Amino acid sequence: xxxxxxxxxxxxxxxxxxxxxxxxxxxxxxxxxxxxxxxxxxxxxxxxxxxxxxxxxxxxxxxxxxxxxxxxxxxxxxxxxxxxxxxxxxxxxxxxxxxxxxxxxxxxxxxxxxxxxxxxxxxxxxxxxxxxxxxxxxxxxxxxxxxxxxxxxxxxxxxxxxxxxxxxxxxxxxxxxxxxxxxxxxxxxxxxxxxxxxxxxxxxxxxxxxxxxxxxxxxxxxxxxxxxxxxxxxxxxxxxx
Amino acid sequence: xxxxxxxxxxxxxxxxxxxxxxxxxxxxxxxxxxxxxxxxxxxxxxxxxxxxxxxxxxxxxxxxxxxxxxxxxxxxxxxxxxxxxxxxxxxxxxxxxxxxxxxxxxxxxxxxxxxxxxxxxxxxxxxxxxxxxxxxxxxxxxxxxxxxxxxxxxxxxxxxxxxxxxxxxxxxxxxxxxxxxxxxxxxxxxxxxxxxxxxxxxxxxxxxxxxxxxxxxxxxxxxxxxxxxxxxxxxxxxxxxxxxxxxxxxxxxxxxxxxxxxxxxxxxxxxxxxxxxxxxxxxxxxxxxxxxxxxxxxxxxxxxxxxxxxxxxxxxxxxxxxxxxxxxxxxxxxxxxxxxxxxxxxxxxxxxxxxxxxxxxxxxxxxxxxxxxxxxxxxxxxxxxxxxxxxxxxxxxxxxxxxxxxxxxxxxxxxxxxxxxxxxxxxxxxxxxxxxxxxxxxxxxxxxxxxxxxxxxxxxxxxxxxxxxxxxxxxxxxxxxxxxxxxxxxx
Numbered sequence: 053x054x055x056x057x058x059x060x061x062x063x064x065x066x067x068x069x070x071x072x073x074x075x076x077x078x079x080x081x082x083x084x085x086x087x088x089x090x091x092x093x094x095x096x097x098x099x100x101x102x103x104x105x106x107x108x109x110x111x112x113x114x115x116x117x118x119x120x121x122x123x124x125x126x127x128x129x130x131x132x133x134x135x136x137x138x139x140x141x142x143x144x145x146x147x148x149x150x151x152x153x154x155x156x157x158x159x160x161x162x163x164x165x166x167x168x169x170x171x172x173x174x175x176x177x178x179x180x181x182x183x184x185x186x187x188x189x190x191x192x193x194x195x196x197x198x199x200x201x202x203x204x205x206x207x208x209x210x211x212x213x214x215x216x217x218x219x220x221x222x223x224x225x226x227x228x229x230x231x232x233x234x235x236x237x238x239x240x241x242x243x244x245x246x247x248x249x250x251x252x253x254x255x256x257x258x259x260x261x262x263x264x265x266x267x268x269x270x271x272x273x274x275x276x277x278x279x280x281x282x283x284x285x286x287x288x289x290x291x292x293x
Numbered sequence: 294x295x296x297x298x299x300x301x302x303x304x305x306x307x308x309x310x311x312x313x314x315x316x317x318x319x320x321x322x323x324x325x326x327x328x329x330x331x332x333x334x335x336x337x338x339x340x341x342x343x344x345x346x347x348x349x350x351x352x353x354x355x356x357x358x359x360x361x362x363x364x365x366x367x368x369x370x371x372x373x374x375x376x377x378x379x380x381x382x383x384x385x386x387x388x389x390x391x392x393x394x395x396x397x398x399x400x401x402x403x404x405x406x407x408x409x410x411x412x413x414x415x416x417x418x419x420x421x422x423x424x425x426x427x428x429x430x431x432x433x434x435x436x437x438x439x440x441x442x443x444x445x446x447x448x449x450x451x452x453x454x455x456x457x458x459x460x461x462x463x464x465x466x467x468x469x470x471x472x473x474x475x476x477x478x479x480x481x482x483x484x485x486x487x488x489x490x491x492x493x494x495x496x497x498x499x500x501x502x503x504x505x506x507x508x509x510x511x512x513x514x515x516x517x518x519x520x521x522x523x524x525x526x527x528x529x530x531x532x533x534x535x536x537x538x539x540x541x542x543x544x545x546x547x548x549x550x551x552x553x554x555x556x557x558x559x560x561x562x563x564x565x566x567x568x569x570x571x572x573x574x575x576x577x578x579x580x581x582x583x584x585x586x587x588x589x590x591x592x593x594x595x596x597x598x599x600x601x602x603x604x605x606x607x608x609x610x611x612x613x614x615x616x617x618x619x620x621x622x623x624x625x626x627x628x629x630x631x632x633x634x635x636x637x638x639x640x641x642x643x644x645x646x647x648x649x650x651x652x653x654x655x656x657x658x659x660x661x662x663x664x665x666x667x668x669x670x671x672x673x674x675x676x677x678x679x680x681x682x683x684x685x686x687x688x689x690x691x692x693x694x695x696x697x698x699x700x701x702x703x704x705x706x707x708x709x710x711x712x713x714x715x716x717x718x719x720x721x722x723x724x725x726x727x728x729x730x731x732x733x734x735x736x737x738x739x740x741x742x743x744x745x746x747x748x749x750x751x752x753x754x755x756x757x758x759x760x761x762x763x764x765x766x767x768x769x770x771x772x773x774x775x776x777x778x779x780x781x782x783x784x
Contacts, residue, residue, distance in 0.1 A: 056407050063703070064687025067405075069675035075667060080407035095719045098413060106408075112666035125671040129340040131624045132670045139669065146337075175567065189337065191620040198613070214336040214493045219485055220613045232335040236559070238488050238495060245481035247568065276330065276553075276561055 056084050056094075071123070078114045082106060115139075130190055146189045148260070150209065150231060155257035156288075164293030165266065168258045171251030172274040173287035174235045174243050180270050181249045182292065183207035183226045185263045188218055197221050207265060213237035213252065222246065227267055229254050229289065235274050251287050264292040307715055309419060314709040316422040320393045321706030322698040323442045327390070327557055328681045329699065339493040340624060342673035344631030346402065346680075350661035351636045353399030356392065357417035358726040359643065359653050360424045366646040366758070369424045371765070373431035375645050377450055378764050379579040380516035380541035380586065383641040385441055385448055386499045386558040388432065392639040393425040397707045398680060404708055405686045411708045412720035418710060435774075446553040448501040451514070452774060455585075456504045459543040460512055463573035464594045466545075475598035476574050479605045483517050483540070486608040489615055490519060490528065492631035496638050499558025503551035510572065511551055513560065515542045520608070521742035524640060526655060527630055529738045531615045534607050537578040538742045541586055545573030576600065581645045581757050583744040585764055625733040628665070632657060633732065647758030649750065651737045656730030681706065 059080070066073045086105045090097050124141045127133040133140035150169075158167040186206045188194060194217060202224035210218060213233020222228075222242060228250035230239050235252050243250030249269040259265060271287035278285050335341075363372070376383035400418070403409045429439045435452050438444040451459075466473045487497030497518050503511040521538035522528050528535075546562075548570050553561040560566070576597060577586035590600025619627065633655055643649040679685045684697075684704040695703035714720050741753045748756065763769055 059407075061687045061690070063690035063692060065685075065690065066687065067676070067679050068683060068685040069679060071672055072675045072679055075672055075676075076405060076407075079667070083407040093719075094410070095721055098409070098721050106663070108663040108666060111663055115666045115669065118672075125669040126674075128335060128337070128342070128670040128674055129624070129627070130337050131622075131627060132340055135624050175565065191338065194616075195620070212335055212337050214339070214341070214488070215485070216336060216489050216493045216616075216619075217338045219489045220616045222485065223481065236330075238493070241495075242481065242485055242488070244567075245477070245484050247477065247481075273565065280330070 056080065056087060059084075071118070074118065075114060078117065079111070082110055082114070146211075149185075149187060150254075150256040150259070152231070152255040152257055155255040157257065160293070165290045166258075167288055168265070168291045169229075169254055169256035169289030170286040171229065171254030171256075171289065172235050172285065173269055173271045174240045174250040174252060174273060175269075176271065176273045177249055177269040180266050180268050181207070181227045182264065182266045185209055185229075185259050185261060185265050186225075187261055188221075191217065194218060194221060197224075207267065209256070209259070210239075213239050215239040215242045223248070227269075229256065229265075229267065231256070234279060236276070251289065254289065256289060259289075259291055266290045266292055305415065305419075305714055307712070310710050310712055310715070312426075313419050313422045316393070316426055317397060317418075317707050317709055318705070319440070319442075320390075320397055323390065323440060323556055324394050324398070324681060324706050325684070325697070326442065326699050327555060336493045338619065339627050339631055340668075340670055340673065341493055341631065342677040343668035343670060344492065344628045345635060345677055346668055346673050347628060347632040347657065347661055347665065348635035349395050349399035349402055350664055351399070351632060351658055352395035353403060353414075354658045354660045354724055355636075355653070355727045356396045356639075357414070357420050357723065360420055362648055362653070363642050363646045364424065366648055369427040370431035372642050372645050373428045373434075374765050374770055375581065375762065376641070377432060377435075377452075378455075378585040378762055379581065379583070380514075380518065380539050380577070381580055381641045381644075382496070382518045382638060383645065384432075384450075384499050384516065384558065385501065385556050386496060387638045387641065388425070388428050389440055390556040391496070391635070392428075393421055395635065395638070396421050401686070401688060401707055402676075402680060404688045405680075410720070411688075412711050412714050412718060414722070414724050415710055415714060415720045416722045417724060441554060441556045446555050447503070448554050449504060450501050451504070456512060459514070459575055459586075460504075460506055460545065460573075462588065462591060463543055463545050463575040464591070464597055465573050466571050468569040468571075472574065472594045472598045472601075473568065473571065475601040475605075476571060477568050479601035480515075480542070482605040482612075483520070483608045486520065486612045486615075487517055489612055489619070490525065490634075492627070492634045494631070494635065495557065495559070496634065500554055500560045501558070502554060503546075503560075506545065510545055510547045511549075513544045513546055513551055513554075513566075515544060516540070516558075517542070522738075522740050522747075523742045524637070524644070524649070524654070524737070525634065526651075526732075526734055526737040527615070527618065528611075529735070529740070531618060532611050532742075533740075535604075535611060535742070536607075537589065537604075537744075539579055540589065540604070541577040541579060543573075543575035543577070544571055546570050547572040578744060580744050581641070581647075582753075582760055584762050587744060623733065625665075628668070629657060629732045629734050633734075644753070644757060647754040647756075649754060649757075651750075652729070653727060655737055656727075656732055658730045659728050660724075662730065 160166040207227035208225040215238045268288040274285045436449040491497040502513045517540045521535040523538040549562040576589045637654040640654040
């Protein structure tokens with residue numbers, strides 16, 4: 053087998069991710085085959101026709117080979133699964149509410165208040181906030197809320213730590229609950245700027261659209277040091293009767 | 294793929310390699326710390342990791358040639374002199390980190406895909422790192438460091454006189470008063486708009502400073518950049534009503550200390566910077582055609598409050614329109630917007646030099662484009678995570694005794710140039726100049742919002758080439774700031 057100069061790493065292994073490892077091995081194998089077929093030395097090969105001998109179609113074939121194994125990609129952007137449903141896991145993952153396996157839970161207290169989630173508080177407030185849970189997980193939902201308006205007292209429950217999916221309506225929510233990111237993510241920054249109570253990095257289960265929930269925004273704001281040291285500073289979420 | 298080496302291979306010197314490798318290591322250390330502590334953003338709208346990897350590839354194939362094109366007109370250190378007088382995308386996050394790191398991360402990715410050896414494109418690497426070093430030395434000349442990280446996460450970029458000016462011109466703010474309300478609404482709304490303009494990234498806003506005003510007050514400078522119908526094609530028409538492309542906010546803050554302003558322009562304060570701690574504010578615009586920072590609505594607190602509300606209204610309207618435009622885009626269009634926004638983060642060097650060309654900055658090079666089919670969400674998320682976070686790609690492993698700056702692992706982010714080239718090991722000097730590329734987005738229109746009105750590209754470039762701000766003329770640029778001059782010793 054032809055050896056590439058790039059096969060000679062002194063200390064390297066393979067990537068952690070099986071998918072990354074498979075793709076990179078395939079790409080390097082492609083380069084190796086084309087290099088051998090070229091009859092050139094490496095300098096001349098890289099300096100010469102590599103753009104022609106390794107094409108977009110060649111690399112698309114590697115994507116096809118991954119899919120031929122039965123693997124289906126997890127999607128992060130909704131558009132990816134919408135455009136290539138045959139290549140991505142289904143959009144059903146966005147239906148319904150969060151059901152994080154590590155969400156805390158407890159039986160309802162005498163007032164009917166039940167612990168159902170925990171997250172990182174962005175800004176410590178003088179009082180907790182109570183509102184109505186409203187999942188916002190797709191562009192279609194955002195457009196509907198742009199047209200109909202966000203009902204007063206809504207607490208958005210969202211996946212994105214980036215904050216662009218909800219950009220046109222973000223400032224109309226009474227509170228924010230985000231399943232990802234940290235207090236320093238874009239959404240955390242925006243929540244702080246807008247003065248909207250917000251919990252990031254939330255683990256939540258058992259809350260559906262329309263449920264009344266309470267966010268413990270009186271909890272201490274999570275600090276940078278706590279992230280570096282891995283120290284939890286939990287702010288709780290309760291489902292109310 | 295390559296152009297002929299313009300210089301003899303023997304021209305590569307040992308000291309040159311040593312210096313370049315030190316700069317590469319500094320960029321790698323900085324990148325790791327930033328990526329570890331700032332967090333990756335998740336997005337349901339944008340395939341963020343996919344566009345980031347594509348931008349790195351585009352940067353690798355194109356930055357060296359574009360830097361040479363810019364430096365044929367204006368050297369890096371002079372560009373930084375201009376940049377220091379403005380709030381444009383030629384600052385810590387854009388040049389201080391992204392320019393070298395996007396390029397080097399593209400190189401690292403290609404090494405791991407088997408497309409490059411560490412010694413390939415060696416002259417390109419030296420060109421990029423040398424440009425970066427000279428820019429940074431000039432950009433940071435007032436604080437004497439190369440990066441914010443070197444300065445314990447601080448960025449005192451401005452000269453004393455500029456700080457005095459900002460501090461003296463701010464209008465006082467009292468929590469809850471009209472100017473305070475307007476300021477908070479403006480900061481929140483324009484931040485939100487900036488994240489959207491920049492395809493989910495924070496590259497439209499940055500902070501620098503802090504500057505000590507007295508024992509209890511500090512000045513933080515925040516810049517909002519590329520807000521108007523200027524160089525980002527997806528803002529064509531959408532941002533026609535934004536009267537300024539760049540806005541600088543001088544913020545006097547009382548009762549908290551900014552203990553961190555990093556090379557991405559993010560800050561942290563102790564105690565936290567909450568709205569009630571904002572006690573003074575000033576608003577300015579600037580670009581490569583302005584005499585520094587030009588006040589905006591600064592006649593009185595009332596006019597400033599009105600201006601802030603007006604700009605917030607315009608940003609909100611543009612946000613809604615832009616979001617609807619983006620929500621209708623295909624995946625390829627979303628990837629192109631993100632990749633080009635990232636890749637073109639340092640395009641301002643071309644505006645400053647008066648050589649901006651959309652074909653240089655707003656196209657995906659075919660050599661990068663061919664990788665698009667690989668960039669599924671899952672692969673891109675994992676590959677990017679390994680490249681900048683877990684450092685688990687083969688090229689990033691070092692000898693077992695190694696201990697990285699920010700961890701005890703035997704890893705590094707970026708591969709150094711091998712010294713074996715000095716023993717005659719073969720290397721490829723350069724990759725070829727930009728190849729004609731493309732984009733799935735509509736081409737940029739010929740409207741460029743500047744401080745001199747809306748110009749065509751030809752007018753904008755010509756005006757930039759013909760303009761030297763007073764602050765950059767030698768008598769001012771090289772004025773002594775460390776001692777009063779003897780009478781007659783300085784003009």
